[in-house]
Amino acid sequence: MEKDISTEKKIKEAARKVFHEKGYGQARTRDIADEAGINLALLNYYFRSKEKLFDIIMEESLIEIFSIIIDIVNDESTSLDRKIDIVVNGYIDSLLVNPNLPLFVLSEIQANPEKLMKKVGVPKSMILNSYFYKQMQDQLDLKDIKDFTPLHIFINLVSMTVFPIVGKPLLMALHHPMNEDMYMTFMNERRIFVPMWIKGMLKIDE
Amino acid sequence: MEKDISTEKKIKEAARKVFHEKGYGQARTRDIADEAGINLALLNYYFRSKEKLFDIIMEESLIEIFSIIIDIVNDESTSLDRKIDIVVNGYIDSLLVNPNLPLFVLSEIQANPEKLMKKVGVPKSMILNSYFYKQMQDQLDLKDIKDFTPLHIFINLVSMTVFPIVGKPLLMALHHPMNEDMYMTFMNERRIFVPMWIKGMLKIDE
DNA sequence: GTCTATAGACTGATAGAC
DNA sequence: GTCTATCAGTCTATAGAC
Numbered sequence: 001m002e003k004d005i006s007t008e009k010k011i012k013e014a015a016r017k018v019f020h021e022k023g024y025g026q027a028r029t030r031d032i033a034d035e036a037g038i039n040l041a042l043l044n045y046y047f048r049s050k051e052k053l054f055d056i057i058m059e060e061s062l063i064e065i066f067s068i069i070i071d072i073v074n075d076e077s078t079s080l081d082r083k084i085d086i087v088v089n090g091y092i093d094s095l096l097v098n099p100n101l102p103l104f105v106l107s108e109i110q111a112n113p114e115k116l117m118k119k120v121g122v123p124k125s126m127i128l129n130s131y132f133y134k135q136m137q138d139q140l141d142l143k144d145i146k147d148f149t150p151l152h153i154f155i156n157l158v159s160m161t162v163f164p165i166v167g168k169p170l171l172m173a174l175h176h177p178m179n180e181d182m183y184m185t186f187m188n189e190r191r192i193f194v195p196m197w198i199k200g201m202l203k204i205d206e
Numbered sequence: 207m208e209k210d211i212s213t214e215k216k217i218k219e220a221a222r223k224v225f226h227e228k229g230y231g232q233a234r235t236r237d238i239a240d241e242a243g244i245n246l247a248l249l250n251y252y253f254r255s256k257e258k259l260f261d262i263i264m265e266e267s268l269i270e271i272f273s274i275i276i277d278i279v280n281d282e283s284t285s286l287d288r289k290i291d292i293v294v295n296g297y298i299d300s301l302l303v304n305p306n307l308p309l310f311v312l313s314e315i316q317a318n319p320e321k322l323m324k325k326v327g328v329p330k331s332m333i334l335n336s337y338f339y340k341q342m343q344d345q346l347d348l349k350d351i352k353d354f355t356p357l358h359i360f361i362n363l364v365s366m367t368v369f370p371i372v373g374k375p376l377l378m379a380l381h382h383p384m385n386e387d388m389y390m391t392f393m394n395e396r397r398i399f400v401p402m403w404i405k406g407m408l409k410i411d412e
Numbered sequence: 413g414t415c416t417a418t419a420g421a422c423t424g425a426t427a428g429a430c
Numbered sequence: 431g432t433c434t435a436t437c438a439g440t441c442t443a444t445a446g447a448c
Contacts, residue, residue, distance in 0.1 A: 007431075025232035026317060029424060039433055044425055046431095100316070107313050109375045110306070111232065117379050125382040148399050151381060151392070156366050156403065158373075163365035166372075169315045173323050175357060176331040186357070193354050197362065197407055213413080235442060245415055250443055252413095 008046050010036045012056070019057050020100040023107055027054075058108060059119055065105055066126070068094045073132040080135040081204055084157065084195045087132075091161045092191055096184075103166050127154055136202065143203040153201055160194045214252050216242045218262070225263050226306040229313055233260075264314060265325055271311055272332070274300045279338040286341040287410055290363065290401045293338075297367045298397055302390075309372050333360055342408065349409040359407055366400045 005013075014036035018027045029050050033040040047053035072078065072086050095102060109116045127133055128151075136150035164171060164187065172178045178186075199205060211219075220242035224233045235256050239246040253259035278284065278292050301308060315322045333339055334357075342356035370377060370393065378384045384392075405411060 022317065023229070023231065023313070025229065028422090040424085041426075041434080042432060048425095050424065103312060103316060106309060106372055106376065107229070110309060111228065113375050117375070124379070127381050148395065152395070152399055155370050155377070159365040159369035160362050163369045164361050166312055167364075169319050169323070170312065171361070173330070175333050189354065189358070193358060197403070200406060201403055234440090246442085247416080247444075248414060254443090256442065 007036075007038060007042065011038065011043055011046055011053070015053050016057050016060070019054060020061070020098070020104045023104065024054050024111065058116065061101060061105055062116075062119055064098075065101060070126065073126075073130045076131050080132075080139055080202070081199065083132060083135065084198050087157060088161050088194045088198075089191050091158070092165075092187060095162065095165045096187060099165055099168065102162050106166070127151065139202045139204065143206075145203065153198060156201065157194065157198050160197065161190070164190065213242075213244060213248065217244065217249055217252055217259075221259050222263050222266070225260060226267070226304070226310045229310065230260050230317065264311075264322065267307060267311055268322075268325055270304075271307060276332065279332075279336045282337050286338075286345055286408070287405065289338060289341065290404050293363060294367050294400045294404075295397050297364070298371075298393060301368065301371045302393065305371055305374065308368050312372070333357065345408045345410065349412075351409065359404060362407065363400065363404050366403065367396070370396065 011032065015027075015032045018032045018035055021027075022031070027050075029043055030040055032053075033043050036043075043053070047056070068090050069087050072083060072090065075083070078086070133150045133154070136153055140146075140148075140150065168183065172183060217238065221233075221238045224238045224241055227233075228237070233256075235249055236246055238259075239249050242249075249259070253262070274296050275293050278289060278296065281289070284292070339356045339360070342359055346352075346354075346356065374389065378389060
């Protein structure tokens with residue numbers, strides 16, 4: 001196919017796909033080698049072991065999932081209103097292309113919490129210290145809302161956006177009849193509705 | 207410990223624990239045998255194979271996760287307002303006791319969608335045909351809300367309730383400092399807030 | 413029913429030829 | 431760098447004693 005891509009890159013792309021689909025435990029190094037179109041021995045030649053290859057993929061996946069929002073969340077020149085639209089749509093855009101990413105990250109963190117926590121070290125207190133958090137707090141103060149915190153709203157935003165992607169198979173099984181087109185329509189509707197509901201919680205535009 | 211419990215029951219309980227923690231792929235039959243305090247051979251004596259044991263645990267887990275809401279959702283004598291409170295609190299109660307249950311179900315469904323879809327056969331169109339759905343639709347009609355459907359609201363309710371449990375490790379890593387007590391406080395706050403937000407979307411009490 | 417011992421298959425990793 | 435062949439370890443499952 002792409003004969004210009006280096007072998008190392010081919011292996012990494014194959015590993016990403018297989019790990020994201022099956023998780024560390026169920027992924028086989030032979031699967032990755034086959035997917036990359038190379039031999040098993042070559043995988044160990046480039047990356048010393050399955051675990052070292054996994055660590056690389058996991059670190060890149062964590063960066064991937066945070067980088068979707070980290071820039072916009074800390075942008076001081078974007079209004080709260082627009083920021084909500086951008087964060088929701090950023091996640092939907094990204095996760096419809098990589099639907100396995102969030103469940104992969106959540107599963108592997110649970111499988112190995114202490115190890116993977118360290119890698120999250122950089123964006124520690126990423127939520128609490130973000131400009132987004134401050135903007136939400138200002139809005140809550142403005143509307144004299146004292147019962148809940150910006151953390152609840154942030155979790156609501158991520159939950160309502162990411163959960164329908166993680167739970168897609170269950171959703172499609174439970175809500176019959178639902179096909180791929182209907183699911184896509186459903187997710188595209190949420191690009192409008194989730195920001196609307198979040199803004200409602202914050203009493204924006206009232 | 208509990209010497210009255212039959213060996214079969216002990217193995218099933220151990221299997222449930224190990225499968226929920228590690229998933230099918232990473233769970234070892236020896237882990238289950240050790241957890242049950244019996245020998246590995248005995249596991250295969252009672253259940254023919256790891257996979258057959260897993261199938262039993264998986265089916266019970268699916269029933270478990272649906273039975274939390276299936277009765278209340280179809281109860282025609284409970285008002286929409288109260289029903290929302292009960293569904294949210296039912297999930298929080300149940301999942302704080304079994305925090306691994308939802309991620310286990312979501313992961314294994316993704317790992318083997320076609321196989322597990324069949325087991326969801328019973329509650330097919332469980333959402334669409336529920337009395338809960340009808341009550342939400344009536345409320346949307348009453349308030350002349352035409353842009354979104356009850357399905358969106360139902361997904362919002364489940365998302366905002368279940369996602370913070372599935373994402374607990376990530377939440378605790380990102381929102382520093384957060385300890386167990388703070389997490390429990392956070393989840394208990396959501397017993398009040400999630401119903402409040404859902405009712406806001408449906409314009410109940412306005 | 414419950415155990416020990418082991419077979420048999422799979423998997424990650426390496427040796428060695430090219 | 432890339433391959434084939436194979437080793438060593440792990441895991442599920444079973445045979446057979448009690």
